[in-house]
Amino acid sequence: MNTLYTERLVLRPFRESDAAAMYRNWTWDERVARYCRWYPHKSVEDTQAYLSICMKEEYCWAITLKGTNEPVGSIDLVGVNSFGIPEIGYVLAHDYWGRGIMTEAVKAVIGELFANGFEVVGACHAVGNPASGRVMEKCGMKYFATVTMQKKFGSDEKCEVRCYRIYK
Numbered sequence: 001m002n003t004l005y006t007e008r009l010v011l012r013p014f015r016e017s018d019a020a021a022m023y024r025n026w027t028w029d030e031r032v033a034r035y036c037r038w039y040p041h042k043s044v045e046d047t048q049a050y051l052s053i054c055m056k057e058e059y060c061w062a063i064t065l066k067g068t069n070e071p072v073g074s075i076d077l078v079g080v081n082s083f084g085i086p087e088i089g090y091v092l093a094h095d096y097w098g099r100g101i102m103t104e105a106v107k108a109v110i111g112e113l114f115a116n117g118f119e120v121v122g123a124c125h126a127v128g129n130p131a132s133g134r135v136m137e138k139c140g141m142k143y144f145a146t147v148t149m150q151k152k153f154g155s156d157e158k159c160e161v162r163c164y165r166i167y168k
């Protein structure tokens with residue numbers, strides 16, 4: 001997996017030593033977890049366990065601001081969705097919202113996945129989380145379906161998600 005460089009960001013592989021910064025910056029935070037499929041972490045040990053899963057993924061980048069090396073978010077290929085489309089997921093620490101950071105990160109990752117042979121990339125967001133849909137739109141992705149999904153891992157609750165995709 002390549003490190004990706006954008007105007008303001010470095011997207012790099014995660015390291016074992018990132019757990020403390022991840023916990024401090026976002027994994028504890030209900031505001032960030034609200035529309036994600038994981039529950040806020042209760043301790044840095046929860047984050048360490050989650051991090052070891054991220055580190056095994058083929059495509060999972062830590063989002064860092066240039067010159068800091070500190071992870072403020074993550075972006076990864078979460079799997080293939082029910083439409084057979086490889087799907088990305090992303091998360092950013094609350095302090096950094098609203099500055100165009102995720103749009104910059106998602107554009108870079110879409111470009112990298114296309115360069116790695118992917119023909120299409122998808123993403124979905126909960127209907128209550130339109131900011132994420134706006135990121136998808138700003139990255140050139142097009143809405144194509146709304147589906148019902150499991151809201152959280154380990155829960156029976158469902159939620160409606162809006163699905164987007166972009167072709168190479």
Ligand SMILES: CC(C)(COP(=O)(O)OP(=O)(O)OC[C@H]1O[C@@H](n2cnc3c(N)ncnc32)[C@H](O)[C@@H]1OP(=O)(O)O)[C@@H](O)C(=O)NCCC(=O)NCCS
Nearest residue numbers: 032090091092097098099100101102103125130131132134
């Ligand atoms: C969703 C998230 C990734 C957005 O990251 P970000 O860096 O703040 O996004 P950007 O600044 O690039 O773009 C956000 C856009 O959403 C818009 N937006 C913000 N709140 C909005 C709302 N309630 N309704 C509609 N649009 C909204 C912003 O105005 C901006 O669009 P604009 O540039 O046209 O003004 C970030 O808030 C986050 O990590 N949230 C928690 C985790 C999460 O929801 N992940 C996605 C799961 S699908």
